[in-house]
Amino acid sequence: MDILISLIKIIVYLGVLLFTVSYLVLVERRVSAFIQNRIGPNRVGYKGLLQPIADVLKLMIKEDIVPKLAYKPLHRLAPIISIVVALSTFAVIPFGDKIVLFGQEIKLQIASVNVGILYILALTSIGVYGIALAGWASNNKYSLLGGLRSSAQIISYELSMGLSIIGVILISGTLELDKIVEAQSGWRWFIFLQPVGFITFFVSVFAETNRLPFDLPEAEPELVGGYHTEYTGLKFGLFFLAEYANMITASAIVTTLYLGGWQFPYLNTFGISDFWLSIIQILTFISKVLIVIMFMIVIRWTVPRFRYDQLMNLGWKWMLPLSLANVIVTALIIYLVE
Amino acid sequence: MNKINRKVVRTEDLNFWQKLYIPEILKGMKITIRQMFLPKFTRQYPEEKWIPPPSFRGRPVLVEENGKERCVACGLCSRVCPALAIEVQAAETELSKERYPVKFEINMLRCIFCGLCEEACPEEAIVMSKDYELTFFSQEEAIFGKDKLLMPIDELKDRLEFLRKYR
Numbered sequence: 209m210d211i212l213i214s215l216i217k218i219i220v221y222l223g224v225l226l227f228t229v230s231y232l233v234l235v236e237r238r239v240s241a242f243i244q245n246r247i248g249p250n251r252v253g254y255k256g257l258l259q260p261i262a263d264v265l266k267l268m269i270k271e272d273i274v275p276k277l278a279y280k281p282l283h284r285l286a287p288i289i290s291i292v293v294a295l296s297t298f299a300v301i302p303f304g305d306k307i308v309l310f311g312q313e314i315k316l317q318i319a320s321v322n323v324g325i326l327y328i329l330a331l332t333s334i335g336v337y338g339i340a341l342a343g344w345a346s347n348n349k350y351s352l353l354g355g356l357r358s359s360a361q362i363i364s365y366e367l368s369m370g371l372s373i374i375g376v377i378l379i380s381g382t383l384e385l386d387k388i389v390e391a392q393s394g395w396r397w398f399i400f401l402q403p404v405g406f407i408t409f410f411v412s413v414f415a416e417t418n419r420l421p422f423d424l425p426e427a428e429p430e431l432v433g434g435y436h437t438e439y440t441g442l443k444f445g446l447f448f449l450a451e452y453a454n455m456i457t458a459s460a461i462v463t464t465l466y467l468g469g470w471q472f473p474y475l476n477t478f479g480i481s482d483f484w485l486s487i488i489q490i491l492t493f494i495s496k497v498l499i500v501i502m503f504m505i506v507i508r509w510t511v512p513r514f515r516y517d518q519l520m521n522l523g524w525k526w527m528l529p530l531s532l533a534n535v536i537v538t539a540l541i542i543y544l545v546e
Numbered sequence: 547m548n549k550i551n552r553k554v555v556r557t558e559d560l561n562f563w564q565k566l567y568i569p570e571i572l573k574g575m576k577i578t579i580r581q582m583f584l585p586k587f588t589r590q591y592p593e594e595k596w597i598p599p600p601s602f603r604g605r606p607v608l609v610e611e612n613g614k615e616r617c618v619a620c621g622l623c624s625r626v627c628p629a630l631a632i633e634v635q636a637a638e639t640e641l642s643k644e645r646y647p648v649k650f651e652i653n654m655l656r657c658i659f660c661g662l663c664e665e666a667c668p669e670e671a672i673v674m675s676k677d678y679e680l681t682f683f684s685q686e687e688a689i690f691g692k693d694k695l696l697m698p699i700d701e702l703k704d705r706l707e708f709l710r711k712y713r
Contacts (some may be wrong), residue, residue: 243578247588407568510574 209312216319218299225298229452230260236452236505243509267445275347275438282345287446289440290338292455297331299325301460302386303493304470307486316470317386318492324385327374332416335454336362339418339425346438348505350410353432357516358425361415362521367420369412371531373440375405376465377539389469397468402538406466407529413462418455420508422519442503459500460493467496524536550683600708603661603674606652606696609706615696616671619647621664623672630637632663650695654680655688673705 234256241248250256274283304316321327336359343355369446376398377383392398399406415422421429426434436447463469470493475485514522563569589596598604609616619636635649663672675697682688699706 242582242586244586245581245587247586247590268594506575506578507571509570510578 210448213312214318217314220244221298221318221538222295225295225453225456226449228451228456230264231261232258232297232452232456232501233265234375235501235529236508239502241334241342241507242507243506254395258396264445267442267448270441272441272443277347278438279345279347282445283438286338286342286345287443288338289454290335290448290450292333293331293338294450294457297328297335297457298453298460300327301384301457301464302389302469303460304486304490315386320384320386323383325388329370329373333362333366335450337418337497338447338450342439343425343435346435348438350431350433351435351437354427354437356424356433358418360518361418361422361424361523364520365412365527368408368523368527368531369416371528371535372402372405372412373534375402375531378535378538379544385464385469389464389471392468392471393475394471394502395457397466397471399466400533402466404530404534405538408527408534409466410462411522411527413458414504414507415519417458417504418451419455419504421511423513423515424516424519427513455495455501455504459497459504461498463493463496467500469493469496481487484515550642559665570700598659598676598678601674601712602676602678603659604620605654605655605656605673605675605677606659606661606663606672607693607702608650608675608695609671609702610694610698612694614641615646615650615692616669617647617650618643618671619650620645620668622666623667626662626666627659628657628662629656631658632654635640647692651689652695653689654682655685664709670706670709673702675705688696 236258237259238248247257249259252262253260259342268515274280299320302315302317302320307314307316339358340355343353343358344349346352350412368491376388379398379401382391384389414420423433425431426436428434431437436444439447470489472488475488480488554683619633619634621636624630624632624634631653632651633651633653636645637648638644639646659674661674664674667673700710
């Protein structure tokens, strides 16, 4: 029975995630169009709502070109690594407390891993293999540069990302993500307790997901398409999917760690039945994630790309000391209070 | 001190809050979000068409007056055409102009819309229209004969007036 419930959860979550990813592309295109005083895609279906389906169909029908000199096994493996990592990171994120359906108590989290945060950090680090291998296996200088940039960038920003998470762990005293969410009941969201940690974490998240102020791995004007220059058809589609899935996962992590996850402040005191309570919690989680995603999209169309040396400067000279100081100050305060 | 060795003074143009970068990002976001609610510039093309001003040089056409072309088949247009797109064959007619083109063909794949034919024409018989939608499925289709080139004078009034005023 437990396995069945897990399977259903996995299927539902995969469906929802893939659906959201495809529509996120549309949302990004529409929002960017609005920011630039355009209208954006509005031809396929009502107001362009079927555009993602047309896009996916186009990607599937396109010819799959593999360069003659590419190292074929890795060229094929790279997009798979990217997408697998992007989709499986989501497994540990709690999107609600518990829900009682047909007499069964279901925990709204696919896998309650007791080292959830470590799992996330480990998987996001594997994600860079997809990009670096894609760049190397394509046997193209631009792809290689993109892949190398990506690995260098992720190494430098992973440090400050991990260090800013330590602040959260120190306060909540656990690595389990559902416990961390429970620790943020009421208005005790970690964004208020850890403002500096939030900023360093959020900036590192931009770098980890290769979103615009830090999208050097695929910087179009410099590197053609970066690591996915030599990919076509569905393989390119997988990279694209992975990029947007990463964005959703990243904003879900930000929500879980800093914005209180599925917590709706003082919801228990409103006197709603348990079932509706869980529904509201899920909706709260979804809307928080959507707000973070919208923030990321607007940032993309606001801030210009960093130069490479500026990126490294920011990463090593500002983010790392800031997050280190944050850890020390947090630890000191906790030590003094107890 | 000469110009080259002059000491360059670099002004510190960012204050502390600007160096922090985050307030500036929020300011930038305010601007981008404001743009989202401004009117859009997009023209929904196939539904909303652009009507060009009379100075626009679109597809060259033959002026049709009282059901007949004005053209006297002098061949100046085909002579002046830099892209060699125009072919004229003259013949005699009972009308007062005495000559008319039996065959008048413009290859629209060669035409560069320079308007030299219009300038060379002594009879104001070939002018540039406002028509800019030119698509063909084959090269043969792109050779426009007299049937496609003739356009009633009423539709060309804007352009003829413009030519009289500014040429």
